[in-house]
Amino acid sequence: MQHDDYTALFEERRAFLTGLAYRMLGSLADAEDAVQDTYLKWIGADRSSIENHAAWLTTACTRRCVDMLRSLHRTREDYIGIWLPEPVYTHADLTPEDAVEHASSLSMAFLLVLERLAPKERAAYLLHEIFGRPYADVAATLGVKEATCRKLVSRARAKIGHADGRNIVPVERQVLLLEAFKSAVKTGNIEKLAAMLSQDITLSTDGGGKVPAQLGLLTGQSKVLDFVAAKLGSFWKTCQWRPTAINGLQGTLIHEQGKIIAAVGFSWDAAHNLDKILIVRNPEKLTRIESPSCYMPLQ
Numbered sequence: 489m490q491h492d493d494y495t496a497l498f499e500e501r502r503a504f505l506t507g508l509a510y511r512m513l514g515s516l517a518d519a520e521d522a523v524q525d526t527y528l529k530w531i532g533a534d535r536s537s538i539e540n541h542a543a544w545l546t547t548a549c550t551r552r553c554v555d556m557l558r559s560l561h562r563t564r565e566d567y568i569g570i571w572l573p574e575p576v577y578t579h580a581d582l583t584p585e586d587a588v589e590h591a592s593s594l595s596m597a598f599l600l601v602l603e604r605l606a607p608k609e610r611a612a613y614l615l616h617e618i619f620g621r622p623y624a625d626v627a628a629t630l631g632v633k634e635a636t637c638r639k640l641v642s643r644a645r646a647k648i649g650h651a652d653g654r655n656i657v658p659v660e661r662q663v664l665l666l667e668a669f670k671s672a673v674k675t676g677n678i679e680k681l682a683a684m685l686s687q688d689i690t691l692s693t694d695g696g697g698k699v700p701a702q703l704g705l706l707t708g709q710s711k712v713l714d715f716v717a718a719k720l721g722s723f724w725k726t727c728q729w730r731p732t733a734i735n736g737l738q739g740t741l742i743h744e745q746g747k748i749i750a751a752v753g754f755s756w757d758a759a760h761n762l763d764k765i766l767i768v769r770n771p772e773k774l775t776r777i778e779s780p781s782c783y784m785p786l787q
Contacts, residue, residue, distance in 0.1 A: 497541050498530055505549045511614050512553035513560060514573035514599045516776050522552045547629045550611050554630075557607040564603075568697030570705060572766055573599040574773040575751040578733045591736030593618045596766045597653025597755030599735075604647045612637055613644035650758075657760045662738035665754060665762055666731060669716070670740070673724050676717045685709050686763040691716070696770030699749075712765065724750075734777075741777065748774045 505526060509519035526549040538544045564571045573596050592598070602610050608630055615621045615629060616637075627637035668680035691712045695701025702719070706712050728743040734753045742750040751774060755764035768774065 494530070494535055498527055498545065501542060501545050505545060508546070508614070508619070509549055509553050510576065511593065511599065511602070511618065512550070512610060513557060514603065515560075515773075516574050516576050517772075518556060518560065519553075522549060522556055525552050543625070543629075546615075550615065550629050551631075554607040554611055557610065561607070568695075569701055569703040570692045570694050571603075571696075572596060572692060572694035572768050572773075573735075575734045575739070575753060575768050575777055577777055578736050591656050592654045594736040595653050595755060596735050596753040597764050599653075600766075601648055601651070601653050605644050608632075609640050609644040609647070612640035613648075616641050617645075651763075653755050653764070655756045655758055655760070656737075657756045659738065661760060662754070663731075666738055666740060669752075669754075669765075670729055672713070672716050673720045676721055678713045678717050681716065682709060682713055684762050685712070686757050686759075686761040688757075689761075689763055689765070691765040691767070693767045694770050694773070696772065698771055699769050701767075701769050716765075732777075748777060750774075751777055 502523060505523045506516075506519055509522040510516055513519050513522065526545060529548050529552075530545060533544075535541075575596060576594070578594065602613075605613060611630060612626055615626045616623060621629070623634050623637050623641075626641075627634040630637060630640075632640070665681075665684050668684055672678045672681040687709065688707070689709055689712050691702070691706040693702040695703075702715065706715055724742055727749070730741045730743060732739055732741050732751075734740075734751055737754060739751065739753040741748050742752065749769065751768045753766040753768075754762055755766065757763040
């Protein structure tokens with residue numbers, strides 16, 4: 489094969505690798521770095537000896553992400569305030585099946601839950617549970633025995649539990665929630681929003697120490713509703729709202745004078761009540777949200 493042929497082979501897998509890396513790292517910026525590192529390793533490898541190009545690329549990208557995640561975990565321990573995943577804009581023209589698939593494995597709440605896992609646990613869990621890879625293949629990717637791989641996935645499942653942030657509700661209910669949330673901010677009327685909240689609702693704001701943000705986690709209907717109506721109402725009442733598919737679910741971008749100042753995502757419990765409001769205000773995490781659609785296939 490010529491150099492261009494190998495580049496074409498890589499490009500065929502780029503979207504998959506980006507999706508894998510993003511789910512591993514919770515950051516599109518870091519995911520793009522991991523994919524670029526994988527490409528450079530691919531170009532420099534003795535590709536004539538590689539029997540399965542897709543498996544080789546998956547292994548190289550996964551191992552790079554594991555190494556990066558170890559460093560990122562240390563950085564996130566020193567993060568100012570609450571750390572949230574970098575939000576991404578996802579296709580609005582997916583089939584219903586693909587839309588559910590994306591939402592269940594891309595939601596900000598799910599990525600936040602994955603932060604509980606050690607790097608190899610996260611890789612093993614994602615490859616087996618989300619990407620559907622057999623244990624033997626996952627073990628080969630991670631360079632461990634199959635029994636060890638099974639233990640990694642088992643530990644990951646135990647740490648994640650049932651509240652994994654992957655509950656999907658009908659789009660119609662997502663839209664109603666967004667309208668109720670907007671009304672509470674714009675008018676202070678919280679009745680419709682209150683009726684859709686879980687008793688254990690939480691609100692998290694990520695400013696990264698770069699913009700004003702609520703530093704601690706708000707828990708419970710009373711505190712969350714007060715914050716939405718009073719605090720967000722005072723800041724966002726005159727802002728422009730643009731409903732957007734964020735990480736596979738209905739969310740909204742908040743604009744002020746033509747500039748994005750926040751991305752808002754939501755999470756649902758098993759009863760289809762809202763259990764998390766996730767607000768990203770860190771400007772470094774908002775630079776790619778309006779980039780071309782991020783299509784991250786699972787195969």
